[in-house]
Amino acid sequence: MAREIIHTDRAPSSPLYAQAVKAGGTIHVAGMAGIDPSTGRLAGETIQDQTKQAVANCATVLAAAGSSLDDVVEVGVLLADPEDFGGLNEAFAELFGVDPPARYVAKLGVSLPGVLVSVRMTAVVG
16 A cells, blocks of 8 residues: 655644655544644634644645545544643534544643644545
């Protein structure tokens, strides 16, 4: 099975890992923080703002791979503070609405100043 590295300049990236890997009919998007790629800064100080930006970053990477949020089958979320779970759910209800993908949420194991959430996704090729 061939794998394809996905990269776009329209989403945050790191030289340490791929933004996404496409293989076997699926796209695996790396964890994205709520960083606005146009400014390089966090999109806001609330869990809702950062979650929306993190999901938007994932959507941008998915689009570069020929997919979209409609094709997402699983979302993994790391929270810096479990107290933000309610705000995370508010953002997800707005973003995914009816028939959301499978999801898991865990506590972020490292402390990054100001970062409240990291979101990763697995999608099928659209």
